[in-house]
Amino acid sequence: xxxxxxxxxxxxxxxxxxxxxxxxxxxxxxxxxxxxxxxxxxxxxxxxxxxxxxxxxxxxxxxxxxxxxxxxxxxxxxxxxxxxxxxxxxxxxxxxxxxxxxxxxxxxxxxxxxxxxxxxxxxxxxxxxxxxxxxxxxxxxxxxxxxxxxxxxxxxxxxxxxxxxxxxxxxxxxxxxxxxxxxxxxxxxxxxxxxxxxxxxxxxxxxxxxxxxxxxxxxxxxxxxxxxxxxxxxxxxxxxxxxxxxxxxxxxxxxxxxxxxxxxxxxxxxxxxxxxxxxxxxxxxxxxxxxxxxxxxxxxxxxxxxxxxxxxxxxxxxxxxxxxxxxxxxxxxxxxxxxxxxxxxxxxxxxxxxxxxxxxxxxxxxxxxxxxxxxxxxxxxxxxxxxxxxxxxxxxxxxxxxxxxxxxxxxxxxxxxxxxxxxxxxxxxxxxxxxxxxxxxxxxxxxxxxxxxxxxxxxxxx
Amino acid sequence: xxxxxxxxxxxxxxxxxxxxxxxxxxxxxxxxxxxxxxxxxxxxxxxxxxxxxxxxxxxxxxxxxxxxxxxxxxxxxxxxxxxxxxxxxxxxxxxxxxxxxxxxxxxxxxxxxxxxxxxxxxxxxxxxxxxxxxxxxxxxxxxxxxxxxxxxxxxxxxxxxxxxxxxxxxxxxxxxxxxxxxxxxxxxxxxxxxxxxxxxxxxxxxxxxxxxxxxxxxxxxxxxxxxxxxxxxxxxxxxxxxxxxxxxxxxxxxxxxxxxxxxxxxxxxxxxxxxxxxxxxxxxxxxxxxxxxxxxxxxxxxxxxxxxxxxxxxxxxxxxxxxxxxxxxxxxxxxxxxxxxxxxxxxxxxxxxxxxxxxxxxxxxxxxxxxxxxxxxxxxxxxxxxxxxxxxxxxxxxxxxxxxxxxxxxxxxxxxxxxxxxxxxxxxxxxxxxxxxxxxxxxxxxxxxxxxxxxxxx
Numbered sequence: 001x002x003x004x005x006x007x008x009x010x011x012x013x014x015x016x017x018x019x020x021x022x023x024x025x026x027x028x029x030x031x032x033x034x035x036x037x038x039x040x041x042x043x044x045x046x047x048x049x050x051x052x053x054x055x056x057x058x059x060x061x062x063x064x065x066x067x068x069x070x071x072x073x074x075x076x077x078x079x080x081x082x083x084x085x086x087x088x089x090x091x092x093x094x095x096x097x098x099x100x101x102x103x104x105x106x107x108x109x110x111x112x113x114x115x116x117x118x119x120x121x122x123x124x125x126x127x128x129x130x131x132x133x134x135x136x137x138x139x140x141x142x143x144x145x146x147x148x149x150x151x152x153x154x155x156x157x158x159x160x161x162x163x164x165x166x167x168x169x170x171x172x173x174x175x176x177x178x179x180x181x182x183x184x185x186x187x188x189x190x191x192x193x194x195x196x197x198x199x200x201x202x203x204x205x206x207x208x209x210x211x212x213x214x215x216x217x218x219x220x221x222x223x224x225x226x227x228x229x230x231x232x233x234x235x236x237x238x239x240x241x242x243x244x245x246x247x248x249x250x251x252x253x254x255x256x257x258x259x260x261x262x263x264x265x266x267x268x269x270x271x272x273x274x275x276x277x278x279x280x281x282x283x284x285x286x287x288x289x290x291x292x293x294x295x296x297x298x299x300x301x302x303x304x305x306x307x308x309x310x311x312x313x314x315x316x317x318x319x320x321x322x323x324x325x326x327x328x329x330x331x332x333x334x335x336x337x338x339x340x341x342x343x344x345x346x347x348x349x350x351x352x353x354x355x356x357x358x359x360x361x362x363x364x365x366x367x368x369x370x371x372x373x374x375x376x377x378x379x380x381x382x383x384x385x386x387x388x389x390x391x392x393x394x395x396x397x398x399x400x401x402x403x404x405x406x407x408x409x410x411x412x413x414x415x416x417x418x419x420x421x422x423x424x425x426x427x428x429x430x431x432x433x434x435x436x437x438x439x440x441x442x443x444x445x446x447x448x449x450x451x452x453x454x455x456x457x458x459x460x461x462x
Numbered sequence: 463x464x465x466x467x468x469x470x471x472x473x474x475x476x477x478x479x480x481x482x483x484x485x486x487x488x489x490x491x492x493x494x495x496x497x498x499x500x501x502x503x504x505x506x507x508x509x510x511x512x513x514x515x516x517x518x519x520x521x522x523x524x525x526x527x528x529x530x531x532x533x534x535x536x537x538x539x540x541x542x543x544x545x546x547x548x549x550x551x552x553x554x555x556x557x558x559x560x561x562x563x564x565x566x567x568x569x570x571x572x573x574x575x576x577x578x579x580x581x582x583x584x585x586x587x588x589x590x591x592x593x594x595x596x597x598x599x600x601x602x603x604x605x606x607x608x609x610x611x612x613x614x615x616x617x618x619x620x621x622x623x624x625x626x627x628x629x630x631x632x633x634x635x636x637x638x639x640x641x642x643x644x645x646x647x648x649x650x651x652x653x654x655x656x657x658x659x660x661x662x663x664x665x666x667x668x669x670x671x672x673x674x675x676x677x678x679x680x681x682x683x684x685x686x687x688x689x690x691x692x693x694x695x696x697x698x699x700x701x702x703x704x705x706x707x708x709x710x711x712x713x714x715x716x717x718x719x720x721x722x723x724x725x726x727x728x729x730x731x732x733x734x735x736x737x738x739x740x741x742x743x744x745x746x747x748x749x750x751x752x753x754x755x756x757x758x759x760x761x762x763x764x765x766x767x768x769x770x771x772x773x774x775x776x777x778x779x780x781x782x783x784x785x786x787x788x789x790x791x792x793x794x795x796x797x798x799x800x801x802x803x804x805x806x807x808x809x810x811x812x813x814x815x816x817x818x819x820x821x822x823x824x825x826x827x828x829x830x831x832x833x834x835x836x837x838x839x840x841x842x843x844x845x846x847x848x849x850x851x852x853x854x855x856x857x858x859x860x861x862x863x864x865x866x867x868x869x870x871x872x873x874x875x876x877x878x879x880x881x882x883x884x885x886x887x888x889x890x891x892x893x894x895x896x897x898x899x900x901x902x903x904x905x906x907x908x909x910x911x912x913x914x915x916x917x918x919x920x
Contacts, residue, residue, distance in 0.1 A: 045560045049555060051551070053806075064512075065514065070518075071517070072520055088516075185852045228920075259650070260613075381615060388846030458877025459879070
C-alpha cells in the first residue's frame with residue numbers, strides 16, 4: 001500500500017483546513033507520477049522523454065458545489081495552500097472531519113519494474129518492432145512504434161476518515177505502419193498494454209508490429225466500402241470500443257443524472273436481446289483499465305451493467321452515488337491530481353456468448369465485417385454515434401469476400417444495442433485511452449465477435 | 463478564490479540554471495522552457511455552481527543534445543536538486559536516442575516581434591463572483607432563447623494566464639505572457655420530434671470580450687434547428703460547411719503542411735510544393751502574430767520569432783511549415799512553427815493560427831449558389847475518419863438540407879466522404895464573415911461552399 005506520499009498527520013490537517021470555512025466533505029488527493037516514453041521512426045530511436053511530477057488536489061463540497069484547487073509540489077505548505085484556496089469561497093456550516101483510518105488496498109502485482117530495466121533494452125524492443133513490421137513486405141514504407149511506461153503513486157484522505165493509496169504501473173507499446181503501392185497509401189495500427197511491468201513483453205511483442213503492417217498491406221487491396229443499412233459483424237477485442245462508446249458512456253451517472261443519457265430512468269428495462277450481458281470490471285488482473293482503488297479511494301469492483309438484456313446498473317463516483325442514495329461503484333477516476341474525479345469506465349466488456357464467429361458470418365447474405373476501429377465518438381444525450389473502421393471487409397453469401405477502405409459506422413446506440421443478435425464465444429481485451437471532459441484515462445475494452453442485425457455503413461461507394 | 467499565485471517563481475533565471483545543470487551532466491548544448499500557468503474554471507448546472515477550480519502550475523522542460531543525439535526531461539520540482547534531476551533526465555534520454563545529423567539547438571534568428579494585446583487585464587480584474595455570473599448568464603440565455611430548450615448539460619467558463627521563458631546555451635532568450643479564456647455550453651432541446659444537443663461557444667483574451675448571451679443563443683439554435691432530423695438520401699451534391707466544420711478540416715490541412723509529416727511521408731501534400739492543390743477561392747495563411755489568434759506569441763516553442771506565412775494562394779501550395787529540425791533537414795529556414803503544449807512536451811512542428819481568407823459571398827448567397835445540397839453544421843469522428851497519410855476521409859455529419867437555395871429540413875446520421883485535396887479543389891466560394899474556432903487548433907474561417915461532396919445516408 002502506498003499512503004506514504006503525505007504524512008497522515010499532514011493529511012488530517014489539510015482536510016481540516018479545507019473544511020475550515022464550511023462544507024460537508026473534504027478530500028486531499030496526492031500524487032507522484034513519472035514515466036519514460038520513446039519512439040522509433042524511420043528506423044531511428046528518437047523522442048526519448050522522461051518526466052517526474054508531483055502535486056495534490058484538494059476539494060471541498062458544500063451545498064452542492066465542489067470547490068477544487070490543485071498545486072504542484074507535496075510539501076506541507078503546498079498542500080495547506082491548496083486547502084486554503086479551495087476553502088476560500090465557502091461560507092457556511094462545516095462538518096467535523098473524522099479521524100483517518102488507513103485502509104489496505106493491494107496494488108496490482110508488478111513482476112518486473114520498468115524503471116529497473118535499462119533504457120537500452122526498451123530501445124532494443126522498439127528496434128525489434130521496426131524489423132518485424134518492415135519484414136512483412138516491401139510495400140511497408142514506414143513503421144513507427146512507441147514505448148511508454150508510467151507509474152502513478154496516489155494517496156487519498158477525506159473527511160469521512162478514509163486514508164488509502166495505490167501504486168500503479170502501466171506499460172504500453174504501439175505500432176503504426178504505412179504501406180504504399182503507387183499513389184495508394186494505407187495505414188495500420190496495433191497496441192499492447194497493461195497494468196503490468198516489463199513482463200508484459202515476455203511473449204512476442206513483435207506480433208503487434210507485424211499485425212499493424214499486415215493491416216496496412218491488406219488495405220492496399222481494398223475497394224470502396226459499401227453504403228447503406230446492412231448486418232454488421234464486429235470483431236472481438238477493440239471491437240468492444242463500440243459498446244464502450246455507444247452504451248458505456250450513457251451509463252456514467254453524471255450524464256444520467258442530468259438527463260443527458262438515453263439510458264436515464266431505464267434501470268430494470270430491457271435494452272438489449274437476452275443473449276447480451278455486459279460488465280465494467282476495474283479489478284481484472286493486469287488489465288490496462290484496472291486499479292486497486294479508484295481516485296477517491298473506493299476499492300474497484302466488478303459491476304454488472306446489463307444482465308441478459310436488462311439494464312442493471314449505472315457507473316458511479318462518490319458524488320453521484322450519494323445523490324442516488326447508492327454506494328459508489330468505484331468508478332470515480334481522474335487523469336491526475338490536476339483534475340476532479342468523474343464517473344469513468346475501467347475495463348468494459350460484453351461477456352462471451354454462445355456463437356462462433358464463423359456461424360455468425362455464415363448467416364449473413366450481404367453485410368459488413370468491421371474487424372477493427374480507428375476510433376469513435378458518441379453524443380450520450382442523443383445516443384448518436386459514429387465510428388471509423390480501420391479494417392473492414394465485405395460479407396457476401398455468408399463469406400468474407402474483399403477488404404474495404406474508408407468505411408464509417410453511424411447510428412443511434414439504443415437501436416444498435418437492441419439490434420445485436422449474436423454474441424461470440426471468443427473473447428479478448430484491448431487497450432484504449434478514453435477522453436471525457438478534457439481528461440484522458442486508460443480503459444480496457446473487450447468482447448468476442450458481435451453481430452448487429454442492421455446498421456448504417458457510410459462508405460465511398462454511391 | 464483568487465487563483466493568483468505568487469509571481470516570479472519561474473522564469474529566465476531558473477531556465478538558465480537548468481541549462482547549466484544539463485551542461486554539467488554532460489550535454490553539449492541545452493535548451494530550457496519554464497512555464498507557469500494559473501487557471502480558473504467554473505461549471506454551472508441548473509442555475510447553480512457545480513464546481514469552481516483554481517489552480518497554479520509550474521514546471522520546466524529541458525532538451526539536451528550530446529553530439530547529434532537529443533533527449534528530453536521535465537518536472538515540477540524547481541528546487542536546485544529538482545532542477546538537477548530534470549537536467550539529468552534529459553541527458554540520460556539523449557544517451558538512448560540514435561544519432562540524427564539534423565538534430566541541434568536553434569540558433570538566433572531575426573528580431574523578436576513586439577506583440578501587444580496577448581494579455582487581457584480583465585482576467586485579473588474579474589473576481590470569481592463575476593465569472594460565475596458570466597457562466598450562469600451563458601446557461602440562462604440558452605434556456606430563455608427557446609421553450610424547446612429543456613436543459614443545459616453543462617455551461618463552462620475557463621481562463622488561463624501563462625508566463626513562458628525559453629533560453630538555450632546557443633544564446634536564444636525569450637519571454638512572454640499571454641492570457642486566454644473561453645466559455646461554452648451544450649444545450650438540450652426536445653419536443654415530440656425528438657431530442658438534440660447544440661454547442662455554443664466563444665473565446666477571447668479575457669472575459670470582458672466574451673458575449674454570454676450569444677453563446678447561449680448559439681447552443682439553443684444549434685439544438686432546436688436539429689429537432690425532427692432524418693437521414694438524407696445518398697447522393698453527390700454541393701455542401702456548405704459552417705465555420706466550425708470548415709475549421710475542423712482546415713486543422714487537418716494544417717497538419718498536412720507540417721514539414722515533419724511531409725518529410726516522413728505521412729502527408730497527402732508531400733511532394734506537391736507549387737502544385738495546384740485547391741481552387742482559387744481557398745486561400746490559407748498561417749499567422750502567428752495576429753493578436754486575436756490564441757496561438758499567437760512573439761516566439762515559438764523553441765524561441766524562434768513567430769511570423770506570417772502564406773500556405774495556399776492562387777490555388778497553389780506555397781510552402782510547408784518548419785521548426786528548426788525540419789528546416790535543417792529540408793535546407794530551409796524555420797517558419798517559427800515549433801509548437802509547445804507546455805513544459806511536459808518537447809517542441810514539434812504545428813500550425814499557429816490558420817487563417818482562411820474570407821470571400822465576398824454572404825451566407826444567403828452561398829445557399830443560392832449551392833441551390834440543392836446540404837448545409838453541414840457538425841461533423842464527428844474526425845480523428846478516426848480521416849486517413850492522415852492519403853487524406854481520404856469519411857466522417858459523420860449533421861445539418862440542414864438546402865433546397866432551391868434556401869435552408870430546409872434538418873438531416874443527421876449521414877456521412878460525407880472525399881479526400882482533402884479533392885475537397886479543396888472543389889471549394890467554389892468562401893463566405894464573407896469569418897469566425898475564430900478553437901477546433902483543429904486555432905482557426906479563423908468563414909463558411910465554405912464545396913461544389914460536390916459524396917453524402918451517404920439512407
